[in-house]
Amino acid sequence: MPPRTGDITLELDTLRLVVNPQIGASIVSLQLRNDRDQWAPVLREMPQESTDPADAGSFLMLPWTNRVKDASFRFEDQTYTLTPNHSDGTAIHGIGRDRAWSITDRSPITARMTLDTRDDPASPYPFGGVVRYEVGPDRVEIDLSITNLGQHPIPVGCGHHPYFHRHIFSDADRLRVQMGVTGRYACDDCIPSGEVLDDETCASLRDSAPIGNPGLDDVFAGFNGQAVLEWAASNVRMRMRCDDAYRHVVIYTPKETDGSPNEYVCIEPVTMVNDGFNLMHRGVEGTGVRVLQPGETLRTTTRMVFETMS
Numbered sequence: 001m002p003p004r005t006g007d008i009t010l011e012l013d014t015l016r017l018v019v020n021p022q023i024g025a026s027i028v029s030l031q032l033r034n035d036r037d038q039w040a041p042v043l044r045e046m047p048q049e050s051t052d053p054a055d056a057g058s059f060l061m062l063p064w065t066n067r068v069k070d071a072s073f074r075f076e077d078q079t080y081t082l083t084p085n086h087s088d089g090t091a092i093h094g095i096g097r098d099r100a101w102s103i104t105d106r107s108p109i110t111a112r113m114t115l116d117t118r119d120d121p122a123s124p125y126p127f128g129g130v131v132r133y134e135v136g137p138d139r140v141e142i143d144l145s146i147t148n149l150g151q152h153p154i155p156v157g158c159g160h161h162p163y164f165h166r167h168i169f170s171d172a173d174r175l176r177v178q179m180g181v182t183g184r185y186a187c188d189d190c191i192p193s194g195e196v197l198d199d200e201t202c203a204s205l206r207d208s209a210p211i212g213n214p215g216l217d218d219v220f221a222g223f224n225g226q227a228v229l230e231w232a233a234s235n236v237r238m239r240m241r242c243d244d245a246y247r248h249v250v251i252y253t254p255k256e257t258d259g260s261p262n263e264y265v266c267i268e269p270v271t272m273v274n275d276g277f278n279l280m281h282r283g284v285e286g287t288g289v290r291v292l293q294p295g296e297t298l299r300t301t302t303r304m305v306f307e308t309m310s
Contacts, residue, residue: 003048004028010109010135015306017135024097025113025131026056027162030140032236032306034169042238042306044163044264058162059097062146063127065159066219066250066274067092069191073277075155080124080277088189093161095122096129110134118149126150127292129158139305148292155280155289156298157272159246163264166211170233175265177229178208181249182222191275196221196286205251213261216253219274221286223249227267235310241303242269247288250274269302 006022016039018028030043043057053059067090071082082091085098099120101113112132117123126149134141146156167173181202186194201214208228227240227249252266272288273279280287290298 004046004051008103008106008111010106010111010133012109012135012137014137015135015140017133017140019111019113019133021101021103021111021113023051023056024053024059024099025101025115025129026053026060026097027058027133029057032168034235035308038169040168040234041165042168043165053097056097056163058160059093060129060131060144060158061094061161061268061270062096062129062144062158063124063154063156064091064094064277065157065268065270065272067190069275069278073155074281075277076153082124083122090191094158095120096158097161101129101131109136116149125152125154127154127156138307139303142302143299144302145297145299146292147297148294151294153291153293155277155291157270157276157289158298158300159250159268159270159272160302161266161268163266164229166261166263166265168231168234168236170231172233173231174210174233175229175231176208177205177211177227177251177265177267179205179227179249179267180222180224181205181220183220185219185221185273187218187274190217190219192219192273192279211253211265213255213259214253215255216251219248219250219270221248221273223247223269225269227269229267230309232309235308237307237309239303239305239307240267240269241305243301245271245290245298245300246302247271248273271298271300 071084071091115129183196250268254262276287
């Protein structure tokens, strides 16, 4: 296959971010340089020949996050039928990642891209998206917003789906993850089916334990917008700082076929719970779903700040 085109590189001395507007405005690569002048990927590197956003280092999720059960939901007495795009029959991760975005402005360290779905027959309703990436000396900042471009209220959510390496500069890294969460949703096949319960996994996250190999694909409530990832052998700490819109987080720790840990761990800040549209319709509180009036915008900011541990 021919190499992918359209990559945009934003770079300073210690951080190199590559994004691609044609592939859902996804992150193709995020690399960090240490004090020994070594570069290493923090996020999964997208293969050069791939144009599939599912291969990205991180992709955007909008206007919903994670799954919508049976690819269908009701809102204000109307049924919305989505296109199922997962083997379990759900509609997963929204449609923003599967669309080409338009680059509107850029500099050596910033890029802004927009999405307009008013003429998209696969969109459940007309909405617009704007994402702005910026690289600083020690951080990556991502501003993501959704606007209702239609004439009627719409339910929305958004989020990020980064694939973090377990190892950066050293094979001896044991990735530790610390965050404030209050509970984990009881789920059947990643669809909430019961109460939010505090448990040992939540306690482990609060205590900054090694992430290990728990085989998680779970959504947690009460996210305080702060997550700390530590790669001690590489002497790297990353602080993820999300604004108040992000009150849920999904953690995905896939396993290999032999049961060993996959190299990647997904820490996904999201504004809404899995299947939030259907839960809200049933009267469940705390879903995080935002209802936007015509012309109204949901704005969010996520920062990834890097520092040495010693």
